[in-house]
Amino acid sequence: MLTPLAALERLGAHYGPRPWYSRDEPLKELIQTILAQHTSDLNAERAFGELWGYFGRWSAIAAAEVDVIADVIRTGGLARQKAPRIKGVLQEIHARRGEYDLAFLRTLNLADALEWLTTLNGVGPKTARCVLSFSLGFPCIPVDTHVHRVAKRLGLIGPKTTAEAAHAVLEAAIPPDDAYRFHVYFIEHGRGVCDAQRPRCAACPLQTDCPSSKVVPLAKRGNAAGRRQSAKVGRNKAAEALELRERRFKASPEVLAAETDGRS
Numbered sequence: 588m589l590t591p592l593a594a595l596e597r598l599g600a601h602y603g604p605r606p607w608y609s610r611d612e613p614l615k616e617l618i619q620t621i622l623a624q625h626t627s628d629l630n631a632e633r634a635f636g637e638l639w640g641y642f643g644r645w646s647a648i649a650a651a652e653v654d655v656i657a658d659v660i661r662t663g664g665l666a667r668q669k670a671p672r673i674k675g676v677l678q679e680i681h682a683r684r685g686e687y688d689l690a691f692l693r694t695l696n697l698a699d700a701l702e703w704l705t706t707l708n709g710v711g712p713k714t715a716r717c718v719l720s721f722s723l724g725f726p727c728i729p730v731d732t733h734v735h736r737v738a739k740r741l742g743l744i745g746p747k748t749t750a751e752a753a754h755a756v757l758e759a760a761i762p763p764d765d766a767y768r769f770h771v772y773f774i775e776h777g778r779g780v781c782d783a784q785r786p787r788c789a790a791c792p793l794q795t796d797c798p799s800s801k802v803v804p805l806a807k808r809g810n811a812a813g814r815r816q817s818a819k820v821g822r823n824k825a826a827e828a829l830e831l832r833e834r835r836f837k838a839s840p841e842v843l844a845a846e847t848d849g850r851s
């Protein structure tokens with residue numbers, strides 16, 4: 588059975604280095620992550636471009652009518668849910684900090700930064716970790732649908748462990764310096780190999796140790812081949828025996844009859 592650390596090393600050898608870089612300033616990362624909920628990164632980026640192109644300032648978004656925000660971000664999907672969430676988060680950040688800026692989070696430790704973000708309405712542990720990891724380089728592992736699925740299939744978390752609970756399990760098992768790499772490898776692996784519907788186990792570098800692998804283990808394949816071979820040998824032996832019997836009958840029908848009766 589693989590450990591999270593062993594899986595990390597194997598995927599690292601397979602995918603190569605994935606150095607961290609700051610993707611965006613933290614408030615933009617937060618709003619973009621909310622826009623990415625239940626849709627692709629591409630849709631979320633497009634919706635963010637439209638949001639920023641229309642309003643151009645955080646304060647304008649915070650002051651806008653929810654319906655207008657929803658209309659502007661509709662290409663990102665679930666606009667009716669995301670619009671009030673975005674407006675509410677911006678208003679709350681301004682109320683707490685007096686500005687639209689989350690750069691101060693880098694002065695906190697991980698637990699406090701998580702606490703600060705997850706007490707914003709509509710910001711869960713995964714969204715908070717996306718901001719802290721991707722923008723600010725905190726050592727945490729956002730568990731999205733890909734990370735959750737791959738970890739479960741590999742047996743790194745229990746079959747009933749929720750994505751939310753998986754954060755603590757995986758972060759406890761991975762050294763802080765490797766947290767970002769772990770997240771990136773698992774996302775990459777979940778998207779490209781360990782697909783939700785059709786995992787490509789034959790191309791997976793973890794296949795030999797994965798309890799969910801769809802590839803028939805070599806040992807079992809050997810047994811099946813062995814069974815086929817035995818059946819073939821059995822059939823050949825029966826044919827040989829019949830042939831021998833016929834030859835002997837032609838030579839001496841009496842001897843064969845005696846053998847068959849058990850008298851010879």
Ligand code: SF4
Pocket residue numbers: 737740741780781782786787788789791792793794795797798799800801
């Ligand atoms: S062997 Fe298959 S199920 Fe297991 S991690 Fe690889 S692709 Fe996923």
